[in-house]
Amino acid sequence: MNEQQWNGAFSAIRAEASLKEETLAYLARRTHGYRRAPVRRQLGAALAACLVVVSLVGGGLFFTPAYALSLELPAESASGTDTAAWELEVNCFHRIVSCTSTSEDSAVLSDTASLRFQDWRELLQTLLTEDTAEPVSVTVISGDPDQSADVLEDLQTWTAQRPGLHCGSLTSQEAQEAQSVGLSCWKYQIYLKVKSLYPNLTPEAVKEMTMQELQELLGQDTEEILPGNGGANCGQASYGNHHRHGWES
Amino acid sequence: MRSEQEAVQAVERYADTVRRVCALHLKNYADTEDIFQTVFLKYVLSTTVFESQEHEKAWFIRVTVNACRDLLKSFFRSRTVSLDALPELPAAMPTDHREVLEAVLSLPEKYRDVVYLHYYETYTAPQISRILGKNVNTVYTLLTRSKQLLREKLEGCADE
Incomplete structure (x- = not known):
């Protein structure tokens, strides 16, 4: 066999004119005039994109804090009775994303790692047994007033059954201010109320004051500002000019 | 997506090549038309630079x-098309050319592509190995063996 034979054999095989014309018509039809990919490919790409977005958004939402809860409980320490405090970052599914101790005593919540992804309401239920007479303060730190209201409403349903519970809310800015001046969220809320009556009162002074002394400044009954002393102490009722702002994301 | 102009140019340039490769594997015009259109659609939708x-x-x-x-391996096709069907050859061909073509098409399928690419498209063994994704030594072996088979077939035709 020589080159001529090879060329002759295969050169006889040509694409028919009709085949080429029909193919070009087919291509124009399938691509809608070369404007877009066939529907099945589009749907596949769109579906894949949707799945990616849903995964990213869903996965992102689960790990993204939507609001925070500051928990404060009295705790025994070498210097007497102190307040143990934790900040729980919570996602939009009410699951704890992170738990940080904001005080020296963290004995009550010793295993903070296991708290992750637990519903905060279950945690609170564990802390608030029916027999407890110890006060527990819960401050909602949220950027969304409606979200604060929802969480406080959740808490309010418990206060009737659990007399030790006290709740309120702060903005994230207020929460940061509380931290910067060394006041717990709970005490900072009281400070904001007292400050409206005594503008010269400093956070440092409030820090050194007991609840009893603050009560005297307010000229109110202790039950108004101390948790767990009967009645519901939650949300706006507790502090009068209740500050309801939000957790800025 | 490629433009209409690119599609038209591609059809003009590579239609015959695609048609010939189809002829090496497929035995009826319907399958050829199907694969021909599929290949050019893939080209239009391809983002390969x-x-x-x-x-x-080489891509085509x-x-x-x-x-x-893929078509030949499909379950549906194996039950609807006779595997023994003869390929359709161009009507008007000189006898010796037809004999060569028939000899190539009668080879086992694994030899046909390397024979076509080497003897007609004049690709070297390394180039063929890259196009077909085969080991270059395998390509040399296939070429050597196909040469023997073709010689036997064509010498046998010459004797008749």
């Missing part, structure tokens, strides 16, 4: 070979 026309041509050959093999 070709370095040269040679690169582009590889895609056509793979498309033909």
Whole structure:
């Protein structure tokens, strides 16, 4: 066999004119005039994109804090009775994303790692047994007033059954201010109320004051500002000019 | 997506090549038409940036070979088309040319692509190995063996 034979054999095989014309018509039809990919490919790409977005958004939402809860409980320490405090970052599914101790005593919540992804309401239920007479303060730190209201409403349903519970809310800015001046969220809320009556009162002074002394400044009954002393102490009722702002994301 | 102009140019340049590769594997015009259109649709939708026309041509050959093999392996096709059907050859061909073509088409399928690419498209063994995704030594072996088979077939035709 020589080159001529090879060329002759295969050169006889040509694409028919009709085949080429029909193919070009087919291509124009399938691509809608070369404007877009066939529907099945589009749907596949769109579906894949949707799945990616849903995964990213869903996965992102689960790990993204939507609001925070500051928990404060009295705790025994070498210097007497102190307040143990934790900040729980919570996602939009009410699951704890992170738990940080904001005080020296963290004995009550010793295993903070296991708290992750637990519903905060279950945690609170564990802390608030029916027999407890110890006060527990819960401050909602949220950027969304409606979200604060929802969480406080959740808490309010418990206060009737659990007399030790006290709740309120702060903005994230207020929460940061509380931290910067060394006041717990709970005490900072009281400070904001007292400050409206005594503008010269400093956070440092409030820090050194007991609840009893603050009560005297307010000229109110202790039950108004101390948790767990009967009645519901939650949300706006507790502090009068209740500050309801939000957790800025 | 490639433009209409690119599609038209591609059809003009590579239609015959695609048609010939189809002829090596497929035995009826319906299958050829199906694969032919599929290959050019893949080209239009492909985002591959070709370095040269040679690169582009190699792409068409590889895609056509793979498309033909996929079709031949399909469950549906194996039960609806006779595997013994003879391929359709061009009507008007000199006798010696027809004998060569028939000899190539009678080879086991694994030899046909390497024979076509080497003897007609004049690709070297390393180039064929890249196009078909085969080991270059395998390509040399296939070429050597196919030469023997073709000689036997064509010498046998000459004797008749």
